Amino acid sequence: MRFEDELVGLLPRLRRFARGLARDASDADDLCQAAIERALKSRDQWSHGTRLDSWMYRITRNLWIDERRAAARRGVQKPIDEAVLQVAGDGAAHVEAGALRGDVDGAMAHLPDEQREVVMLVLVEGYAYREAAEILEVPIGTVTSRLARGRETLMHLLGEAA
Amino acid sequence: MTIDRATIAAYVDGELDDIAARRIERAAEADPEIADAIARHRALTATLAAHYGPVAEEAVPNRLLDLVAGADRVDTSLAARREAKRARFGAMQWGAIAASLALGLTIGLRPWLPTEPVAVQGGALVAAGPLSEALDTQLASNQPADAPVRIGLSFRDRTGRYCRSFESAAVDGIGCRADGRWRLERTTPGAAATDYRQAASGSLAAAAADMMAGDALDAGAERAARDGGWRR
Numbered sequence: 001m002r003f004e005d006e007l008v009g010l011l012p013r014l015r016r017f018a019r020g021l022a023r024d025a026s027d028a029d030d031l032c033q034a035a036i037e038r039a040l041k042s043r044d045q046w047s048h049g050t051r052l053d054s055w056m057y058r059i060t061r062n063l064w065i066d067e068r069r070a071a072a073r074r075g076v077q078k079p080i081d082e083a084v085l086q087v088a089g090d091g092a093a094h095v096e097a098g099a100l101r102g103d104v105d106g107a108m109a110h111l112p113d114e115q116r117e118v119v120m121l122v123l124v125e126g127y128a129y130r131e132a133a134e135i136l137e138v139p140i141g142t143v144t145s146r147l148a149r150g151r152e153t154l155m156h157l158l159g160e161a162a
Numbered sequence: 163m164t165i166d167r168a169t170i171a172a173y174v175d176g177e178l179d180d181i182a183a184r185r186i187e188r189a190a191e192a193d194p195e196i197a198d199a200i201a202r203h204r205a206l207t208a209t210l211a212a213h214y215g216p217v218a219e220e221a222v223p224n225r226l227l228d229l230v231a232g233a234d235r236v237d238t239s240l241a242a243r244r245e246a247k248r249a250r251f252g253a254m255q256w257g258a259i260a261a262s263l264a265l266g267l268t269i270g271l272r273p274w275l276p277t278e279p280v281a282v283q284g285g286a287l288v289a290a291g292p293l294s295e296a297l298d299t300q301l302a303s304n305q306p307a308d309a310p311v312r313i314g315l316s317f318r319d320r321t322g323r324y325c326r327s328f329e330s331a332a333v334d335g336i337g338c339r340a341d342g343r344w345r346l347e348r349t350t351p352g353a354a355a356t357d358y359r360q361a362a363s364g365s366l367a368a369a370a371a372d373m374m375a376g377d378a379l380d381a382g383a384e385r386a387a388r389d390g391g392w393r394r
Contacts, residue, residue: 004231008222011222011230012220036226104214105213123175124210128175
């Protein structure tokens with residue numbers, strides 16, 4: 001299949017992934033637009049025969065992380081580093097169980113970016129752990145531990161924990 | 163529980179091989195706690211799928227599709243669109259524009275006569291007099307059958323401007339609201355040039371479809387846009 005056709009075919013899923021990362025619908029489409037522009041510009045770097053979807057997800061995710069880091073430098077939000085992630089993740093435990101029942105957006109917003117992207121890739125986009133690890137360029141063990149933490153927080157906030 | 167959460171998660175995520183999966187299923191039959199944990203994991207996945215699933219069902223915005231299409235010089239659908247565009251702006255349309263321009267230039271010289279429908283302002287062809295008034299105020303949903311200007315579709319183009327297609331005796335076309343006036347983006351001869359009537363109305367509809375972002379305004383949205391002065 002031709003590059004452009006395959007790319008167009010991916011857009012509905014890519015928009016869904018972006019919506020999970022960015023939450024706001026128009027921010028998500030801006031993210032998709034930036035990802036498409038990047039992909040078209042660097043299409044030579046995509047090796048034919050490898051999966052275009054993984055490549056597009058990686059571009060989208062990297063642009064999002066760049067955007068978040070740039071925003072952090074402008075002082076809009078806290079920088080992404082492991083210490084902050086831990087606090088953000090643990091902070092949700094102090095929220096009453098089931099406090100965000102039915103509010104998926106609100107619950108997802110409690111997750112650090114690095115957990116949210118794993119939750120989106122595995123639980124929503126349906127990627128295998130190994131595929132998610134390739135997209136994110138991290139070891140499988142990192143995927144499973146982030147997924148476990150993210151899942152726990154979501155179950156807690158959405159009231160699906162024991 | 164003899165099976166850890168990670169294994170249950172891996173089971174629900176379809177990461178276990180058949181033998182390991184079978185082992186979990188047997189354990190779940192014997193231990194309601196394991197069965198519960200599996201159910202909770204599945205419930206979360208289902209909740210997320212129900213929440214995000216509809217996003218992938220939405221129509222992809224034109225600005226994203228155009229980005230991909232615009233990058234591809236040999237795309238057949240794009241070639242087809244260009245062909246359609248050329249056809250729409252064929253000799254007949256250029257003729258109509260020339261005629262309108264001539265008319266507009268005449269009006270331009272006689273600004274005290276506001277009864278002509280088109281004018282040239284700042285180098286752009288714009289609606290004037292009765293046409294401008296109709297585009298400003300008339301609603302397609304309740305226009306008199308014998309209105310001198312008939313409004314067709316109202317819609318927003320990809321830059322967010324309000325545009326309206328219209329038909330009248332002298333000229334048919336599409337006007338888009340910019341800088342407080344209706345810029346005529348498309349014009350064809352009106353009802354007076356009866357020979358071309360059929361073709362003109364079809365090509366206007368095609369032009370409108372090509373210009374619009376999303377759907378045409380319904381009666382309520384048309385009224386709201388008018389009441390808002392057609393500001394973006």
